[in-house]
Amino acid sequence: MEDYKFLxxxxxxxxxxxxxxxxxxxxxxxxxxxxxxxTIGVDFMIKTVEIDNEKVKLQIWDTAGxxxxxxxxxxxxxxxxxxxxxxxxxxxxTFDCLPDWLREIEEYASNKVLRVLVGNKIDREDREIPTHVxxxxxQRHSMYYLExxxxxxxxxxxxxxxxxxxxxxxARSKELPRYENNSPTxxxxxxxxxxxxxxxxxx
Amino acid sequence: xxxxxxxxxxVIVVGTGMTESIVAxxxxxxxxxxxxxDSNEYYGGLWASxxxxxxxxxxxxxxxxxxxSETVDASKAKEGxxxxxxxxxxxxxxxxxxxxYILEEVADSPEGQLSSKITQTEGEEHPASKAAVGPGEGAAxxxxxxxxxxxxxxxxxxxxxxxxxxxxxxxxxxxWSQNKLKKEYRKFNLDLAPKLLFARGSxxxxxxxxxxxxxxxxxxxxxxxxxxxxxxxxxxxxxADVFSTQNVSVPEKRxxxxxxxxxxxxxxxxxxxxGFEDKTFVEYLKSKKLTSxxxxxxxxAIAMATENTLCMDGVNRTQRFLNSLGRYGNTxxxxxxxxxxxxxxxxxxxxxxxxxxYHLKRAADAIIIxxxxxxxxxxxxxxxxxxxxxxxxxxxxxPPDFVKTAPSGGLSRGIFVTDRSxxxxxxxxxxxxxxxxxxxxxxxxxxxxxxxxxxxxxxGLYVVHMTCKQQTTAHEDLKAVVEHLLHVEFSDGTxxxxxxxxxxxxxxxxxxxxxxxxxxxxxxxxRPAALKPQVLxxxxxxCPETSQCxxxxxxxxxxFLCSGPDLDLDFEFxxxxxxxxxxxxYPESEFLPRAPDPEEIVLEGEEGSGExxxxxxxxxxxxxxxxxxxxxxxx
Numbered sequence: 001m002e003d004y005k006f007l008x009x010x011x012x013x014x015x016x017x018x019x020x021x022x023x024x025x026x027x028x029x030x031x032x033x034x035x036x037x038x039t040i041g042v043d044f045m046i047k048t049v050e051i052d053n054e055k056v057k058l059q060i061w062d063t064a065g066x067x068x069x070x071x072x073x074x075x076x077x078x079x080x081x082x083x084x085x086x087x088x089x090x091x092x093x094t095f096d097c098l099p100d101w102l103r104e105i106e107e108y109a110s111n112k113v114l115r116v117l118v119g120n121k122i123d124r125e126d127r128e129i130p131t132h133v134x135x136x137x138x139q140r141h142s143m144y145y146l147e148x149x150x151x152x153x154x155x156x157x158x159x160x161x162x163x164x165x166x167x168x169x170x171a172r173s174k175e176l177p178r179y180e181n182n183s184p185t186x187x188x189x190x191x192x193x194x195x196x197x198x199x200x201x202x203x
Numbered sequence: 204x205x206x207x208x209x210x211x212x213x214v215i216v217v218g219t220g221m222t223e224s225i226v227a228x229x230x231x232x233x234x235x236x237x238x239x240x241d242s243n244e245y246y247g248g249l250w251a252s253x254x255x256x257x258x259x260x261x262x263x264x265x266x267x268x269x270x271x272s273e274t275v276d277a278s279k280a281k282e283g284x285x286x287x288x289x290x291x292x293x294x295x296x297x298x299x300x301x302x303x304y305i306l307e308e309v310a311d312s313p314e315g316q317l318s319s320k321i322t323q324t325e326g327e328e329h330p331a332s333k334a335a336v337g338p339g340e341g342a343a344x345x346x347x348x349x350x351x352x353x354x355x356x357x358x359x360x361x362x363x364x365x366x367x368x369x370x371x372x373x374x375x376x377x378x379w380s381q382n383k384l385k386k387e388y389r390k391f392n393l394d395l396a397p398k399l400l401f402a403r404g405s406x407x408x409x410x411x412x413x414x415x416x417x418x419x420x421x422x423x424x425x426x427x428x429x430x431x432x433x434x435x436x437x438x439x440x441x442x443a444d445v446f447s448t449q450n451v452s453v454p455e456k457r458x459x460x461x462x463x464x465x466x467x468x469x470x471x472x473x474x475x476x477x478g479f480e481d482k483t484f485v486e487y488l489k490s491k492k493l494t495s496x497x498x499x500x501x502x503x504a505i506a507m508a509t510e511n512t513l514c515m516d517g518v519n520r521t522q523r524f525l526n527s528l529g530r531y532g533n534t535x536x537x538x539x540x541x542x543x544x545x546x547x548x549x550x551x552x553x554x555x556x557x558x559x560x561y562h563l564k565r566a567a568d569a570i571i572i573x574x575x576x577x578x579x580x581x582x583x584x585x586x587x588x589x590x591x592x593x594x595x596x597x598x599x600x601x602p603p604d605f606v607k608t609a610p611s612g613g614l615s616r617g618i619f620v621t622d623r624s625x626x627x628x629x630x631x632x633x634x635x636x637x638x639x640x641x642x643x644x645x646x647x648x649x650x651x652x653x654x655x656x657x658x659x660x661x662x663g664l665y666v667v668h669m670t671c672k673q674q675t676t677a678h679e680d681l682k683a684v685v686e687h688l689l690h691v692e693f694s695d696g697t698x699x700x701x702x703x704x705x706x707x708x709x710x711x712x713x714x715x716x717x718x719x720x721x722x723x724x725x726x727x728x729x730r731p732a733a734l735k736p737q738v739l740x741x742x743x744x745x746c747p748e749t750s751q752c753x754x755x756x757x758x759x760x761x762x763f764l765c766s767g768p769d770l771d772l773d774f775e776f777x778x779x780x781x782x783x784x785x786x787x788x789y790p791e792s793e794f795l796p797r798a799p800d801p802e803e804i805v806l807e808g809e810e811g812s813g814e815x816x817x818x819x820x821x822x823x824x825x826x827x828x829x830x831x832x833x834x835x836x837x838x
Contacts, residue, residue, distance in 0.1 A: 043417070043556050046801055064555035071561040073246055073548035075418055078541055107254070107389065 004048055004057040008167045009079055010160070011061040013101055014086035015094040016068045019120040022150035023086065024060050027160050032151055049164050056164045070100075077108040082163045084116045089134070089147065090124040102141060114166055115143040118159060123149040208562065211590050212238045214788070215582055217289070217567040218597025220248045221774055222765035224547035225781035225795075226595050228415070228554040233792045237559040238591070239551065240584065242566035246551060248597055249296075249746055249767045250396045252544030255388035258742070261395075265296045265744070279569075279583055285576065286569040286583060287602040292611070293747045293767065294599025298676040300743040304693050309380040377663050379622065379739050390661040392542035393618055395746070396768035397651050397668040399424060399635060400537040401523060402530035406546075406774040407537065413795035418549035420540040422657050423532025428626060428636040429504040430687065431496065435626045435636070438504040440535070441528055451496065459497055462488075463505075466521040476514060484517025485510050503639040507772070509647060510640075536772075538633055538651075541658045546774065553798060570594065570602055572759060579759045593788050594762045598749050601764050609752035613673030613745045614770060615680035621665045621736035624652060625688050631656050635772075638669075638684045646672040648684045649772060665736065672770055677743035690735040750776050763787065 012020040025031045028045040044061040061080075066072045077083070085101055087094040098117075105115070117138040119129065131147060138145035144162070148155040213235035216227040223239075224246075231237045245251055253261055280286050400407050400421070410416040427438045439448040445456055465475050479487045484506060488498050502508055506520040527535030539545050555561055569583040571590075581590035598606060624632060636650040648671040653659040659666040667689065669681050685691060750769035758764060763784040769776045785794050 040558050041556060041799060042801060043552075043798075044801055064552060065558075066552075066555045066561045068560075069562040069565070071563040073552050073555075075541070075545045075548045075552065078545075079420070111389070 004055040006054065006164075006168055006171055007057045007059065008081040008164065009059050009061065010082045010084065010163060011076060011080045012084045012086060013063060013067060013072065013105070014084075014118075015088075015097050016065070018086045018088040018091070018094050019150050020084075020086050021062055023084075023118070023120060023148065023156055023159070024062055026150045026153055026156045028060065030153075032153070047160070049161060051161070051165050051168055054168065056168055058160060058164055060160075072104070074108045077105065080109055080113050081167050082114040082116065083109055084118055084159070084163075085143070086118045086120050087129070087134075088121050089119040089129050090121050090126045092128045095129045095134070095137075098137060114163065114170070115141070116159070116163060117141075117143045117145050119145075119147040120150060122147045122154060123152045208238065208560065208584070208587060208589060210588065212236045213591065214238075214593045214595060215567070215589060215591040216240070216595045217582070217600045218248050218765065219243075219246045219547055219551060219563075220250045220597045220765060220767060221547045221550075221777035222781045222784070223595055223597050224550035224554070225409075225777060226763070226765070226784050227559055228413075228550040228557075229781065229785045229795045230593075230788070231554040231557040231559040232413075232795055232798065233789065234557075235789075237554055238589065239554060239559055239561050240565045240567060241563050242600075244564045246548045246563070247395075247544045248599065249294075250544060250547055252392045252394045252542030255385060255391040255393070258391070258393050262299060262301060262742070265299050279586075279588060280571060281588070283574045284580055285572045285574065287572055287604060288569050289567050289582075289596075289600050289602055291599065291601055291603040291606055293601075293606065293609070293749055294597075296744050296746045297613075298678065298743065298745045300678050300741075302741050303381055304691065304738050304740065305379055305381060305384075306695050307381045309378050309383070377622075379664070381740075384620070384661075384739060387661045390655070390658070391620075391666075392544070392658050392660075393666060394542045394544060394668060395616070396543055397670065398539075398543040398546070398768075398774050399651065399772050400539070401773050401775075402527040402532075402535050402537060404523075404527065404773045404775055405778045409778055409795060410549075412797060413553070414798040414800070415549050415553050415795075418552050419545055421531075421537040422540060422633055424534045424536035424538055424635050425532065425630070425632045426628075426634055427504055427534050427536075428634055429500065430636065430638050431499050435688075437626075438500050440505065440524070441533055444533070455494055455497055458491070458493060459500070462491055462493065462497075462501065463521070463525060466518050467525055476518060479514040482514050483510065484508050484512045484514050487514045487517070499639070503637055503647070507637045507647070534635070536635055538653060538657055556798070567596070567600060570762070577759055579762045592761065595784060596762070596764055598752070598754065598764045598766055599747075601758075601762075605758045605762065605764065606752070606754065607757045609749065609754065612748040612751060614748045614768065615669075615671050615673045615677035616742075616744050616746065617667075617669040617677060617681045617685065618742045619667040619669075619685075619689060619736075619738050620660060620740045621667055621689060621738050622663070623734070623736045624654070624665055625650075625667065625736055633657065638687075641683050645683065646674065646680070648681060649770075650684065650688070664739070667736070670770065673745050673748070677745045681743065688735065690737045691741070694737050750780075761788075 754764035
């Protein structure tokens with residue numbers, strides 16, 4: 001009966017307009033640009049992928065526009081397994097804001113969360129941030145790095161598949177139980193919550 | 204400019220407290236254009252939860268004298284408009300007292316010694332002998348031995364888990380310094396307004412019916428304690444508890460079950476409570492010839508009432524407790540993971556998902572009123588003139604003229620970081636304790652103890668919250684309860700504890716050894732007293748309590764004020780207030796109809812959404828249910 005073996009929460013952050021929603025829509029629906037108005041009422045998108053013959057369900061959360069004035073609720077970061085920090089390679093200010101985002105991530109996300117830096121919009125001719133600069137930044141902050149184009153569907157599939165594979169690897173090698181001590185995330189949650197009647201059962 | 208906001212709204216909400224956030228979500232949910240502002244850089248106002256660092260910043264802000272009030276630039280008003288400056292006394296926190304009880308820094312070596320001592324002790328069979336160990340290094344091992352013994356006693360039925368337990372106990376005795384605690388600042392979530400949720404209370408029902416439950420996680424409160432005959436005792440609250448408890452005799456059990464049943468049976472209510480309409484709940488309980496133990500349980504722990512509570516009020520409170528039993532856990536209560544401050548944010552998230560615009564660190568500097576003073580036109584925020592059909596604001600942000608007739612009351616709050624539970628048990632407990640009014644004169648104090656599994660604090664520590672109605676200052680109001688439950692002497696981590704608590708420790712040893720069989724000790728109702736938790740850090744403060752205020756008197760007809768945190772255990776007051784405000788604004792509209800699940804929205808989804816409706820939120824166990832597959836089948 002089981003529909004999937006693993007469930008992971010992936011959240012996106014980064015300045016407004018860097019293409020977070022486009023990345024999600026491209027990956028989950030194969031659409032670009034995402035339909036107008038469809039964002040209203042959409043909390044997160046779900047896509048089940050297959051890795052090593054195992055079904056992995058990704059729950060991908062978007063910022064609901066709260067990033068526009070730097071007003072993302074802390075609860076957005078809670079229990080995330082992976083965090084994708086996105087900037088626009090053709091827009092220097094979106095890159096300059098990365099340290100601010102990192103500070104917020106440090107503050108509210110689990111310190112073990114898988115962090116990926118993504119330079120989006122590589123289809124653009126007017127690149128302002130060279131690849132190696134992004135790479136350097138990622139390395140300095142121990143993040144994975146990938147450049148994507150939601151428009152051309154470049155590296156989008158790869159981005160999410162690699163995250164899914166990495167998280168599954170962690171879950172398998174029992175690296176994830178480390179979450180149990182900090183913030184209970186899905187794997188922790190299965191046991192911790194089952195024990196204590198947590199009301200994820202609400203509804 | 205990035206900071207330029209659109210200038211017209213259906214609803215502007217100022218402040219991200221609980222009521223404000225629910226109203227914002229409800230308005231956005233039915234398609235209204237909502238702007239939600241907060242002058243703070245965090246969500247929740249006086250409802251917020253902070254990590255240790257954030258709390259320090261909050262205190263700094265509180266300590267700052269009120270900024271000299273800037274005059275409102277009247278030139279910004281359009282013709283026929285008046286500007287009224289925002290902000291008033293109800294935003295003020297007072298009597299702030301922070302204190303440390305541990306050293307700023309502890310040298311590495313003593314810590315190492317300490318743990319080796321404890322390890323030695325672990326192997327010894329009769330920890331009671333350790334009472335003889337004098338102060339100094341030996342004290343620490345004695346602590347270790349003592350707790351080990353208590354643990355064993357508490358766990359006679361389940362020897363399997365001994366090992367894991369002992370480990371956790373040893374971890375608890377870690378030597379904390381101020382610096383070490385500060386270093387772990389991110390692991391704290393300390394609530395300004397700690398709240399529990401009744402499992403069948405209005406907030407839980409609303410979270411479920413609106414589908415906002417998916418943004419939050421909860422834990423069940425694992426036990427309800429009471430203070431009786433000078434010590435802590437678990438209150439039997441479920442049927443199973445009543446039958447298994449050793450603190451209540453068999454005839455008492457029958458009495459208790461009968462009483463609780465009659466409180467639940469509504470049909471016979473009239474007959475049962477006839478003649479008690481004007482009398483107190485205590486008088487009713489007395490008429491039932493309850494023993495004093497049972498009276499205490501029902502009055503203070505279950506009804507959470509006082510001697511002055513009227514009969515029907517007490518019955519209602521008892522019903523509220525009983526009705527919430529059996530839904531999620533052993534007690535009727537839930538506690539929000541990461542603290543109560545998450546809850547308003549969940550509503551904000553929903554508001555944003557439906558198009559609400561959010562801006563923290565953005566104040567409403569002035570309210571724009573029409574020439575007659577009857578209607579609010581909008582607000583001035585920074586340089587912007589923002590118009591709105593309705594204005595909803597936290598009471599602390601309202602101009603003083605809007606709250607002229609509001610009486611002032613207050614809450615007394617205490618927050619304590621401790622090194623062990625107020626009543627140690629084999630598993631980490633999440634505890635509610637209604638501390639009865641002492642000497643008849645004082646107010647009851649609500650005590651909530653949470654541990655690291657709720658993300659309230661690092662492993663090995665506990666956070667104790669105390670709340671009561673303000674009489675004098677928070678420190679004074681809570682003093683008696685603090686002294687009963689906690690050890691509030693300074694401790695350098697090695698010596699102080701055994702010195703100051705030596706009496707109670709010795710007593711504990713004697714009791715323990717006189718009753719060879721700990722079960723026997725339990726049966727007689729006597730349990731060795733554990734060492735009281737050492738407080739590492741404490742904070743007291745008073746904040747306004749505004750739930751009793753009538754806010755409609757002095758405000759324009761399209762302005763709605765929201766109360767700050769109230770004394771009640773649950774968020775019910777805010778839910779009720781939010782619903783009232785929403786209904787006044789949009790009488791024809793549904794209040795927070797269920798938000799669709801993502802599966803139901805997928806545009807090209809080839810499967811019916813009916814299935815999605817049944818799907819529970821993804822945040823639960825991976826094996827929960829079969830989920831819809833549209834995303835998958837698209838590829």
